[in-house]
Amino acid sequence: MSDSGGKDGEQRPTAGVTLRGTLREAMEAPPTVYEMVGGQRFFDDLVNRFYDAVQGDPILRPMYPKDLRPSRRRLAGFLAQYWGGPSLYSELRGHPRLRMRHMPFTIGWAEREAWMAHMTAALATAEVADDTGNPLPDEIRALIFQHFDNAATHLVNSPD
Numbered sequence: 001m002s003d004s005g006g007k008d009g010e011q012r013p014t015a016g017v018t019l020r021g022t023l024r025e026a027m028e029a030p031p032t033v034y035e036m037v038g039g040q041r042f043f044d045d046l047v048n049r050f051y052d053a054v055q056g057d058p059i060l061r062p063m064y065p066k067d068l069r070p071s072r073r074r075l076a077g078f079l080a081q082y083w084g085g086p087s088l089y090s091e092l093r094g095h096p097r098l099r100m101r102h103m104p105f106t107i108g109w110a111e112r113e114a115w116m117a118h119m120t121a122a123l124a125t126a127e128v129a130d131d132t133g134n135p136l137p138d139e140i141r142a143l144i145f146q147h148f149d150n151a152a153t154h155l156v157n158s159p160d
């Protein structure tokens, strides 16, 4: 009697198979933030709430193009990629180089504070986008906030 499977010579599905490379890594890797928050829809919802607020902001609105739809796609794509999702942003735009891409805009502390205020509000009401109604774990919300807070400071290019 062998220990390799059931009757009639049936084998265990993994018998003789050595997992290596990316498959092995994928199976052993801890879940990414992208997976934990429910994937692309989380970032789409977050960014939509953010840009809905930008739309009515007297400091920020004039900096952005008239049609905000491409901006929504770029930011949601960037964030999904940053937090471990597919590299859709880079396929479209190449390397992020965010500091360079923000150089055409005058970003002082007032612009940074306005941007962070809307993003903080958008993040405060964010939920896991998997229809389970599970709340977003506090540590994930804090991690995402910390990234925005650091990146926003890094993007100030005209300190007053």
Ligand code: HEM
Pocket (backbone or CB within 6 Å): 060, 063, 064, 065, 070, 071, 072, 074, 075, 078, 093, 098, 101, 102, 105, 107, 111, 112, 115, 116, 147, 148, 151, 152, 153, 155, 156
């Ligand atoms: C500090 C305040 C900020 C201001 C005033 C600001 C403003 C802008 C403006 C006016 C644009 C051009 C419109 C567009 O292409 O969508 C832009 C693009 C973008 N911003 Fe910001 N931004 C700020 C912070 C951030 C932060 C913290 C992030 C990321 C964590 C970010 C990510 C992006 C991305 C991914 C793009 C699109 C870049 C591209 O592919 O061209 N921004 N931002």
